[in-house]
Amino acid sequence: MEDIEAQMTEKKEREAATILKKANSPVTLKFEDVVYKVEPTKKGLCQKGIIKKEEKVILKGITGFVLPGEMLAMLGPSGCGKTTLLTALGGKLIDGKLEGTITYNGKPFSNVMKRNSGFVTQHDILYPHLTVTETLVFTAFLRLPNSLTKEEKIMHAEAVITQLGLVKCKNTIIGGPFLRGVSGGERKRVSIGQELLVNPSLLFLDEPTSGLDSTTAQRIVSSVWELAKGGRTVVMTIHQPSRLASQSDAGNAQAKVKQTLVSAYKNNLANKLKAEIEAADNRHLQDGLTNKQYSEWPITWWQQFQILFRRGIKERKHKSFSGRRIVQVLVMSLLSGLLWWQSDTSHLQDQIGLLFFCTGFWGFIPLYQAIFTFPTERRMLAKERSSGTYRLSSYFISRMAGDLPMELLLPTIFVTITYWMAGLKPTPQNFLHTLFVLLFNVLLWQSLGLALGALIMNQKSATILGSIINLSFQLAGGYFIRQVPFFIAWIKYISISRYTYKLLLGSQYKPSETYPCGDGVCSIRNYPSIKIVGLDGQLLSAFALGIMFLGYRLIAYLALMRIGATRK
Numbered sequence: 001m002e003d004i005e006a007q008m009t010e011k012k013e014r015e016a017a018t019i020l021k022k023a024n025s026p027v028t029l030k031f032e033d034v035v036y037k038v039e040p041t042k043k044g045l046c047q048k049g050i051i052k053k054e055e056k057v058i059l060k061g062i063t064g065f066v067l068p069g070e071m072l073a074m075l076g077p078s079g080c081g082k083t084t085l086l087t088a089l090g091g092k093l094i095d096g097k098l099e100g101t102i103t104y105n106g107k108p109f110s111n112v113m114k115r116n117s118g119f120v121t122q123h124d125i126l127y128p129h130l131t132v133t134e135t136l137v138f139t140a141f142l143r144l145p146n147s148l149t150k151e152e153k154i155m156h157a158e159a160v161i162t163q164l165g166l167v168k169c170k171n172t173i174i175g176g177p178f179l180r181g182v183s184g185g186e187r188k189r190v191s192i193g194q195e196l197l198v199n200p201s202l203l204f205l206d207e208p209t210s211g212l213d214s215t216t217a218q219r220i221v222s223s224v225w226e227l228a229k230g231g232r233t234v235v236m237t238i239h240q241p242s243r244l245a246s247q248s249d250a251g252n253a254q255a256k257v258k259q260t261l262v263s264a265y266k267n268n269l270a271n272k273l274k275a276e277i278e279a280a281d282n283r284h285l286q287d288g289l290t291n292k293q294y295s296e297w298p299i300t301w302w303q304q305f306q307i308l309f310r311r312g313i314k315e316r317k318h319k320s321f322s323g324r325r326i327v328q329v330l331v332m333s334l335l336s337g338l339l340w341w342q343s344d345t346s347h348l349q350d351q352i353g354l355l356f357f358c359t360g361f362w363g364f365i366p367l368y369q370a371i372f373t374f375p376t377e378r379r380m381l382a383k384e385r386s387s388g389t390y391r392l393s394s395y396f397i398s399r400m401a402g403d404l405p406m407e408l409l410l411p412t413i414f415v416t417i418t419y420w421m422a423g424l425k426p427t428p429q430n431f432l433h434t435l436f437v438l439l440f441n442v443l444l445w446q447s448l449g450l451a452l453g454a455l456i457m458n459q460k461s462a463t464i465l466g467s468i469i470n471l472s473f474q475l476a477g478g479y480f481i482r483q484v485p486f487f488i489a490w491i492k493y494i495s496i497s498r499y500t501y502k503l504l505l506g507s508q509y510k511p512s513e514t515y516p517c518g519d520g521v522c523s524i525r526n527y528p529s530i531k532i533v534g535l536d537g538q539l540l541s542a543f544a545l546g547i548m549f550l551g552y553r554l555i556a557y558l559a560l561m562r563i564g565a566t567r568k
Contacts, residue, residue: 028068034063036057037057059085066233069233070228077239083237114388117204118200119386126191128179129314129318131170132186133158136193139197145299146298156197184212185217205236208220304394308402309398312399313402320403325410326410342422345516352529354424355501359501371452375453375462378457381395403446416435419435434504441500451553452469453556482532501533502533502534502541510535
């Protein structure tokens, strides 16, 4: 049995070596006199009415090149500009002023190079609830072209798992700060594996050994070196090792090391590197890639949508259907049903109070749930969009579609329990009318939360603003205040709570109906708490909510366009 397993393992290793042995095409990376400047966030001193802004120089005249099959490691302490230079070489700098020349086989950075390069960030950006295999398979489905079958894409993912030594943990979830998963070294290898799936000719790694023990770090570096030997051009940063000496001694030692390196470069390498650069210029290496070949997305929009939808469901189902949320909804459903137990039109004010409570309760939950959506996924979205993994529209629509079953099931349970216990109109038409209005209310508040989260991208600030808007809309909803001063009455025209409250009233009462009052009956439309909102204009209210729904979602989409790649 052991012999069979050993043979199978050896076969997989041979397949992995065959699939990932060589890069698609060699790439020579050359950079000359690279200068990067940024403006300080704080304004300078004001002199004679003029505000001075001094630019801060991050990179100052950096020159070098890397040939296929080589690994360039940039060593230095924190804050010396290693990551900035790596980001500039990877074509991912957005802000600031970048000067100098950076070429790839003598050409500037383009979509061709973006698809043929990989970038591993210092901090691993992975979904914690997906396994190693799921993470790499979903990445393969998204980034590998349709020229490969589904089985071949899975084979590529398995080949990466084998090559990077992840076989033992392939069915283990990635994990996170409060969720046990793979080790730090295995997480880093998964991040490298995601970029390796596209068999890049140019690979960038930002401090891949940070936070790892010496054995794990050595294994990571050895794996990267094997990738370079396959004809890839590898550029990486490494944090400067700490010293046990005192501060003064460390500073002196660092100065001596720097002086020694500068002297060695001038005496031994300067002329040789100059000759190598001239030779690289004269080589005119062919990259083997055409703009036509890489101008389109690897897969269709519909395929992107399907894969992102499935991945999103797998990652978020634990959160949406967590035991705490289910218990919360069940408890509130039963409590509401008991408090409003079998109320009727003789207790009309109580029934109206229940309807308004539903608008508030199912505005609060989806609003704050949605506010956290994009801020928590910002890093993942920026990473995948910058590498050209998918269109923003396919991500956005799949995210919206994936949230529907998760976000609408619990309010459906709430209405089903509370409606019949509270004694509201016991007909299927009235029940469904109430249910659909409340579900639409959930989608409206979710849309507002998505827009706030995408615009602000700060969970604390967005939550504070969301609370203010939520309370303002409820106060103007027509239940608490009857006479609103004219100078602030405009709030009611943008209040989700008011329109939803109006539609819920319409789901239970008709203008021609009556209720017991005194010794006789009175018209429901003249009941004070109903008259202030009114029972007419139901279609107009639904239309206003529809405009808000589309408007908030459009705002969220436009706000997301600034994240990640510029290509949409």
